[in-house]
Amino acid sequence: MDITNEEFEQLTSLIKSKSGLFFEPNKMYFIERRLLNRMSITNCESVKDYLRLLKYDLRGTELNALVDSLTTNETYFYRELPQLMSFVEGAVPLAMEGKKRAGVKTIKIWSAACSVGCEPYTIAVLLKEHVPDIASWHVQIIGTDISNTVLKTCREGRYTDRYLKDIPPLVRMKYFKKTTSEDWEINHEIKQMVQFSNLNLVDRVKMRSMAGFDFIFCRNALIYFNEASSKEVVSMFYDSLNKGGFIFLGHSESVARLSAAFQVTRLKNSLVYQKR
Known part of the structure; x- marks a missing residue:
């Protein structure tokens, strides 16, 4: 799956509006991997379909799920x-x-x-x-x-x-x-x-x-x-x-x-x- 620059900008803009998280263009691969997983779960065949789903998901359930997938980081007890x-x-x-x-x-x-x-x-x-x-x-x-x-x-x-x-x-x-x-x-x-x-x-x-x-x-x-x-x-x-x-x-x-x-x-x- 290849995401266009325009699609990346639309997606990261939605993410920022929801969470404040900001992703530079050099994070495109990181976004793509998690996006592919969410598209599979929601049965979206293209990034365009997925963006449409986010737009019309009035409860924001899927956007919440996407942000969840982007914010689960490496952590453990006694870190640092x-x-x-x-x-x-x-x-x-x-x-x-x-x-x-x-x-x-x-x-x-x-x-x-x-x-x-x-x-x-x-x-x-x-x-x-x-x-x-x-x-x-x-x-x-x-x-x-x-x-x-x-x-x-x-x-x-x-x-x-x-x-x-x-x-x-x-x-x-x-x-x-x-x-x-x-x-x-x-x-x-x-x-x-x-x-x-x-x-x-x-x-x-x-x-x-x-x-x-x-x-x-x-x-x-x-x-x-x-x-x-x-x-x-x-x-x-x-x-x-x-x-x-x-x-x-x-x-x-x-x-x-x-x-x-x-x-x-x-x-x-x-x-x-x-x-x-």
């Missing part, structure tokens, strides 16, 4: 662990000190574009393992994603071996139980620490409801937005954070080029961005 340890050993104690002085014992964490839930569950496990008095704090962890498909996996909390490959064996046995020869389920205690909801990061109305966070993780998601959309998302993240709150991005991403409102801070071995 050095940064996570900077969070749990550096940023969390720092935030706790300030909150104790204010007589507050709540911590609110947002894992944006959380995919199948490995990141927010990892955060919960690391807090339990590395913050001695975490049980005396009210911890709220919220994972959001645009894909209802991945959110279903998040809520089920069941994962194959490949997702758990980097978890130390003792930690795995402590917080997961084996359900089949290849499947594991995260335990009830960790599940209760995390809530999940559908959220489009370019939906201004819903983003305004995300407030009062001490930490935001948005790792390896902004690379799928163009610069204008990335700046807008980072600006909304800034509004969502408490003063002194931290944002953690992927190693290939930088807040500095998108906003001057954050202070760059080195914690342990990682650079993080703090709300002034």
Whole structure:
């Protein structure tokens, strides 16, 4: 199947209007592979037929399915662990000190574009393992994603071996139980620490409801937005954070080029961005 430049532009324009995701022409092969799969499922014989289906699908069911197929990314527990340890050993104690002085014992964490839930569950496990008095704090962890498909996996909390490959064996046995020869389920205690909801990061109305966070993780998601959309998302993240709150991005991403409102801070071995 060959997609014309015009068809590619029409398709990526629809995707951007739905999700904010921006795909350059050099991503045409990536789009084609997923498009071919969706065309097979919907019995569309040509790209033109598929575009017509998207146009007249008033509920947006198929466009949602297409976006789902484009946003399911590689993820696993304990990914980019050095940064996570900077969070749990550096940023969390720092935030706790300030909150104790204010007589507050709540911590609110947002894992944006959380995919199948490995990141927010990892955060919960690391807090339990590395913050001695975490049980005396009210911890709220919220994972959001645009894909209802991945959110279903998040809520089920069941994962194959490949997702758990980097978890130390003792930690795995402590917080997961084996359900089949290849499947594991995260335990009830960790599940209760995390809530999940559908959220489009370019939906201004819903983003305004995300407030009062001490930490935001948005790792390896902004690379799928163009610069204008990335700046807008980072600006909304800034509004969502408490003063002194931290944002953690992927190693290939930088807040500095998108906003001057954050202070760059080195914690342990990682650079993080703090709300002034």
